[in-house]
Amino acid sequence: MTLALVAALLTAATPAGGKAPASAVPAVRHAGTPGPAPRAIRSAEDLAALCRALTPPERLRPRGDAVERGEAEARHDADRDAAIVARYAITLPAARLAFAPYDASERRLALAEPGVLPVAEGGSRLWPSEERGLPVEADAGAARRVLEAQRAGRLALELTFDLPDDATCGADPRGKTFTLPVEPVDWAWTDGGAALARGGAGADRPLASAAQGATPRVDVGEPIAGPSEAKRAVLTRAGDLQACYAEALRRDPAVDGVLVVELGGGRIGVAADSTGTPELSTCVQRALATLASPGGGRVAVPIRFELVAPATAAAGTGASGR
Known part of the structure; x- marks a missing residue:
């Protein structure tokens, strides 16, 4: 400020x-006043576990007698509510993400839409439902540094996100890969851990600590x-x-x-x-x-x-x- x-x-x-x-x-x-630390998503397996927690109650098929089924449904409801209100953080490799042409007049660098973000090898993805291009304000020099890091295979995307109130995952027929809609909060393009450009709520934070x-x-x-x-x-x-x-x-x-x-x-x-x-x-x-x-x-x-x-x-x- x-x-x-x-x-x-x-x-x-x-x-x-x-x-x-x-x-x-x-x-x-x-x-950026600190609240509860975001939950880390470190792998496709972590995303799969989150998607299981987000399963709508009507899709559940709990086993056991009436009491056991009722208790299982209550536990799932509590876990689902906690998952929806939590905040998440993930670091994604960005070597294969496609950028839209740089907007020099707006000093704006953004992903080409639809901006779907692969989580890891295997097909699971995040789909930003807002700020789909994850835009950052950057001068031409900063934009070039982002692209140079990408060409060298070092570029990563650090993303903090919330979930929609009705969050649920799309899944392939075998239930092996998932697509999760997310609401980006802040994001940074990084090279070896050093921030090159920031967007969202953290746009005004310093690029280097x-x-x-x-x-x-x-x-x-x-x-x-x-x-x-x-x-x-x-x-x-x-x-x-x-x-x-x-x-x-x-x-x-x-x-x-x-x-x-x-x-x-x-x-x-x-x-x-x-x-x-x-x-x-x-x-x-x-x-x-x-x-x-x-x-x-x-x-x-x-x-x-x-x-x-x-x-x-x-x-x-x-x-x-x-």
């Missing part, structure tokens, strides 16, 4: 008098509220902000986003947070706790914590004021 977008969100919530009570400031939540050589950068923006001196005041704690980010990256090497910090009246708080990392927010508040608000009034300053991919990283690191 850009500093300008956060500023716009906060400005829209501020009354005409320029004073915004804390309750009027929107909390910006990170789209700190563990993969991305350069961490802390950027203090112009105040959303209060005098320009507030930015310079926050920059006096640049070293502390860098240390907070370094600590957050040790916990999660892919953390990035924007914090909007409010100072004034002897108090400090976070008005908006797109990092999804409470520990980073707490550390930043601690680093700025003794900072006096310029002029004594309320100020709000955006601080961006950013990971820059190795190919585009600036020569220097640290905190900057743009």
